[in-house]
Amino acid sequence: MHVSRSRPAPTDARRPAPSGTRLSAGAIYVLLMALTVLFVGPFIWLLLAALKTRDEWVSIPTHILPSHAQWSNFTHALTDINFPAYAMNSLFLATIHAVLVTLSSAAVGFGFARLRAPGKRAMFLVLLSTMMLPQVLTLLPTYVLFSRIGLLNTYWPWVLWGLAASPYLVFLFRQFFAAIPRDLEDAAIIDGCGWVRIFATIFLPLSRPVLVTAFLLSFTWTWGDYIAPALLLDIDHTTLSVAITAWYKDPHGNAIPTVQAAAAALYVTPVLLIFLFAQRYFIRSVLGSGVKG
Template identity: 80%
Template sequence: MPASRADMSQAPADRASPPRRRRSAGSVYVLLLALSVIFVGPLVWLLLAALKTREEWAAVPTKVLPEHAQWSNFTHALTDINFPAYALNSLFLATTYATLITLSSAAVGFGFARLRAPGKRALFLVLLSTMMLPQVLTLLPTYVLFSRIGLVNTYWPWVLWGLAASPFLAFLFRQFFAAIPRELEDAAIIDGCGWGRIFFRIFLPLSRPVLITAFLLSFTWSWGDYIAPALLLDVDHTTLSVAITAWYEDPHGNPLPTVQAAAAGLYVLPVLMIFLFAQRYFVRSVVSSGVKG
């Protein structure tokens, strides 16, 4: 039976589609490669700077590769200041803050997703609107408040910030909890469970990908924060981010940029390792927390 005109006209297009798809995939790969170079470039530059001498670092034009790798810069980074103590301060603050803000944000997201109350939508819009406020705008009033109640040079501000929840994380949990079937909640209520047991026994175990993502995000925020520790903590209680930027100096008081670069490389290493091991949870949380009204 002779082929129709529609079939004959469609055949060349079908034969041409695989090369077109290959060209499109190639363009995507080139774009991803370019973005990877852009994002990885600063980290590579940091590691190369950590292996240079001060003369190579200050040379004009700048030498890309060091002539002889200065691994001693990493030794100086660990010994010129009390690196382990400041690292423990950062770890304690970041872990405490991340744990508290993850649990409080999950509770807020659960309330907005599953509980019924008048004005809930308006309150949720107010919560989302606070995401547009830059942190630096509230930093001075926060410092004045903590200073008047005697919390400067203590770790209590991070505890209070953690208990206050995060608008972004609360939104993330709200989207995830809203997608859980209501039959699970109804069955638990019939069995006599209150809202607290429903939250801790049903919803939190189901939200493991979002919990891990929220913890890692908040841990990274606190671990990389410089302004708040510099403003609120003294020399003995401050974090590694402040110590790296302030206290690597030669006997004449001049900064040591190559040692600072080595210390910064050690500083970002834990976050990179955590992300490499937990990146699959980021993908799961994004997929499971899709936008839902």
């Protein structure tokens, strides 16, 4: 007797995706495009403003596109002030602070993640609570403190801030280090390694994406900071952010907004390039530092 075998039912993989799925995917793309325009729009506006004449800047109604591109605004931005010197001040200050705060935050995060001590959780909560303090609240006490110990017009405040670590970066490192299996440190302890060697030879190499992200974030914070350099540094030691806002003047002492826009475009370009080349490390660090108790 011949028994016919029923054919297996077709799998769902060959079926077209439901219309609701396609609609939601389309809505997500539209949302992403809108967010892209929202974030890129100010930079495009800055570039267009840098190519306008002063009359086009103040004209009503506003001209979106310049009639003739004024590339000379970029030449004036580089020559009307000592642009390279102020840029080097910003680069030196941002690099020193970024390196120190990255290493100190990694060390503190390692302690919170791997070491045992009474009251560690309470100390960690206190550390996180400091992130809610606005910078303006500590501005005047900081100035008075550095003035009394003679650190005004020097770069030592940024060195001290770097050695003091950053609460957000400590949290970032703590979450990453807490996810590493304990078998690695147990094996290192059996081999006779101390905690400093375990941190330097095992945990730091594993945290390369977080290290790059922490350096990138802290570098950007310092590079774009205006308040602290304007408050603590004199003309010779100040940074590019202060110079751009203060010293592009016409013979009558009025600001030249088109030249300021050109200088600002040059000012933000290095940060954009850093993000462009380091974005894969940034994404890895965010994925690897998920919230973990």
